[in-house]
Amino acid sequence: MTRFAFRSSDRVFVLTGAGVSAESGIPTFRDADGLWRNYRFEEVASPHAWRRDPRLVWDFYSMRRRVASTAKPNPAHRALAALEKSLGDRFLLCTQNVDSLHEQAGSQRILHMHGELFKSRCDSCSRSPFDDSNLYESPSEIPRCPCGGKIRPHICWFGETPFHLNEIFAALGDCTVFFAIGTSGTVEPAASFAAHALRRAKTIYVGPEPPANRHLFTESILGKAGELLSSLFSP
Numbered sequence: 001m002t003r004f005a006f007r008s009s010d011r012v013f014v015l016t017g018a019g020v021s022a023e024s025g026i027p028t029f030r031d032a033d034g035l036w037r038n039y040r041f042e043e044v045a046s047p048h049a050w051r052r053d054p055r056l057v058w059d060f061y062s063m064r065r066r067v068a069s070t071a072k073p074n075p076a077h078r079a080l081a082a083l084e085k086s087l088g089d090r091f092l093l094c095t096q097n098v099d100s101l102h103e104q105a106g107s108q109r110i111l112h113m114h115g116e117l118f119k120s121r122c123d124s125c126s127r128s129p130f131d132d133s134n135l136y137e138s139p140s141e142i143p144r145c146p147c148g149g150k151i152r153p154h155i156c157w158f159g160e161t162p163f164h165l166n167e168i169f170a171a172l173g174d175c176t177v178f179f180a181i182g183t184s185g186t187v188e189p190a191a192s193f194a195a196h197a198l199r200r201a202k203t204i205y206v207g208p209e210p211p212a213n214r215h216l217f218t219e220s221i222l223g224k225a226g227e228l229l230s231s232l233f234s235p
Contacts, residue, residue, distance in 0.1 A: 004204075004233055006177065012087055013175035014080060015193055016095045016102070017183025019207050023226045024071040024101055036060060046158040050123070054142050054150055061117070061153045062135040064098075068117055069133065073105035076181065079229035081106035086233075092171045094164075096183060096190055098155060111164040113190065115155035124149025162189065172196040178203045181225050185211030206232070 006012065018028040036044065043049055044060040084091045084107055093110045095102060098117040102110050120132040122145035132151075136143055143151035156162050172178070178197035185191045185205075194203045194216035205217040206225055214220060221228060 003231070004177070006087065006233075010087075010176045011090045011171075011174050012083070012092070012177045012179070013171050013193075013197060013201070014083075014091070014093045014179045014181060015183060015190060016076075016080070016093065016097060016181045017187075017190070017207075018097060019182025019184075020074075020076050020095075020225050021071070021097045021099055021101060022182070023074045023076060023224060024099075026068055026071050026097075026099055026101075036063070042158050045155070047160065050152060050157070054152070055138060057152070058136040058142065059138055061155070062137045065117055065133060065135055068099045071099065071101060073101045074226040076225035076229045077101050077105035077107070079233060080181075082230075083233050084109055092175075094168055094171075094190075094193075096187065111167060113156070113162040113164055113168060115153070115163060117153070117155070119154035120151050121154045122147060122149040123152045129154040165189070168193070169196065173200075175201050177201055179206060180204075180211065180217070181206045181229070183207065183211065185213035185216075 022028050044057055050057050080093060084093065091109055093102060093107055095110060095112055096114050098112065098115050100118055118131060118133050119129045121127065121129040125145060125147040127145060145151055172193055175197055178194060178201045180194055183190065191213050194213060197203055198216055203217045205211055205220040206228055208222060208224055210220060
């Protein structure tokens with residue numbers, strides 16, 4: 001197996017996807033044909049769904065919080081936290097995952113482009129997102145902000161703009177090594193990140209199956225991230 005020995009000039013950008021969390025027991029977004037209680041995820045994860053039935057949306061995200069709260073970081077999370085500790089500010093982790101497993105493993109230089117499951121925010125005022133692990137399940141009331149607005153999950157829903165894009169594209173422009181780990185290469189804009197990095201960086205994919213955007217990678221390493229990453233990175 002290739003071992004990566006990073007140069008002192010290297011700047012490393014890592015993108016992680018659902019496959020990394022799946023190794024900790026968190027179902028991927030498309031498990032069970034993308035259905036939950038006979039609803040497609042798009043039907044419970046969109047601004048339209050929130051306007052139509054916020055109670056149903058909170059039932060769905062309370063379920064996701066319950067599942068994620070029992071999960072623990074796996075060796076892939078720990079290997080990335082160790083790599084960050086080694087590289088310092090020359091490392092950035094961008095994740096499509098909304099759980100907190102990277103943080104639990106020790107990652108600090110991390111951007112959640114699709115939001116954070118254990119945070120909430122008001123749908124009406126400019127109050128900052130706040131930590132929130134509550135389960136808002138039927139028949140409980142929809143949580144309310146002091147301003148009177150409804151409290152919603154701090155998640156990027158279908159039809160909304162992902163978070164931190166300015167920081168992400170700035171880092172992609174500076175990186176010399178780009179890793180995509182456990183991501184299918186089908187969800188935009190993350191699927192295009194490798195194309196941006198390829199202009200000046202080596203691009204490496206790690207995951208159990210080739211991604212849809214496989215042509216954008218200079219190297220692909222197939223297998224589970226939890227089994228590969230700890231031996232992939234040289235000090």
